[in-house]
Ligand code: HEC
């Protein structure tokens with residue numbers, strides 16, 4: 181047993197070290213939807229705040245308080261309430277983890293929010309607004325999407341207890357939640 185544990189420890193240490201080399205430790209603070217929304221709410225800029233507010237993502241935490249959620253959690257034999265269970269929160273909310281770097285204005289109740297997808301903004305908000313600072317923003321927590329569909333499938337997959345039988349229709353789903361800055365702006 182001891183040998184097994186030691187072996188595991190060595191593997192964990194080396195994996196940890198490798199991760200450290202490729203991806204330096206990051207604990208950027210979450211800023212909250214209000215902060216992002218301050219600058220991303222104007223209609224002629226794409227009204228990202230409004231699009232998000234009208235999406236199911238904004239209600240993802242609230243959903244965990246529904247009767248349906250309680251039933252799912254019961255059937256899965258979870259010991260915690262769904263809105264307190266890691267098994268549900270990991271896809272339905274951001275910043276719930278103990279010790280998460282959470283700014284006072286941040287609300288876990290906002291479910292799947294701007295920073296769930298774009299990354300916690302504490303260190304990029306002041307960088308990401310200028311094209312010549314974008315690379316620096318990416319190095320400070322701002323997510324660069326190489327593959328948007330793959331990003332969605334991190335949560336829209338079979339691990340979701342209510343995953344539709346016909347799977348995840350990326351094109352139709354993106355149509356419902358996309359929030360582009362209009363061309364020429
Ligand atoms: C102080 C104002 C301000 C705040 C606060 C702000 N943004 Fe921005 N953001 C901007 C401006 C300005 C741009 C550039 C718009 C353009 O290119 O037309 C931008 C661009 C972006 C882009 C597109 C970047 C690109 O070029 O690929 C994303 C994504 C984004 N913001 C997300 C966020 C998120 C998430 C937050 C909250 C953590 C946030 N912003 C907070 C002003 C702000």
Ligand code: HEC
Nearest residue numbers: 236237239240243271272292296331332335353354356357
């Ligand atoms: C962090 C996890 C997460 C990510 C990443 C994510 N979603 Fe979701 N999404 C959810 C959850 C949870 C719900 C259910 C919300 C509810 O109904 O309470 C949802 C619901 C939706 C819905 C409404 C329900 C449906 O299936 O029609 C659409 C549309 C959607 N997401 C599109 C997307 C798209 C497109 C992406 C990628 C750009 C994406 N989502 C990324 C967690 C996520």
Ligand code: HEC
Nearest residue numbers: 216217220228229232237292293294297325328359360361
């Ligand atoms: C479910 C994940 C998700 C959520 C939630 C989300 N975004 Fe995005 N956002 C994306 C993706 C994916 C893109 C497209 C990136 C691309 O095409 O390269 C994007 C693009 C953007 C852009 C750039 C649009 C453009 O045309 O360049 C801005 C600005 C932005 N988001 C702001 C926000 C703000 C503000 C919020 C919260 C109110 C938010 N996003 C919530 C995933 C998300």
Ligand code: HEC
Nearest residue numbers: 248249252253262267268271335336339340341342343344
């Ligand atoms: C792997 C990510 C993931 C996990 C884990 C997850 N969900 Fe979800 N949940 C989603 C997504 C994505 C959707 C929307 C599409 C779908 O149903 O798969 C959703 C939708 C739902 C809905 C349906 C909302 C509606 O509008 O009908 C309920 C209820 C729900 N989830 C409850 C739960 C509960 C309770 C747990 C924990 C036991 C949980 N989910 C765990 C990703 C997840």
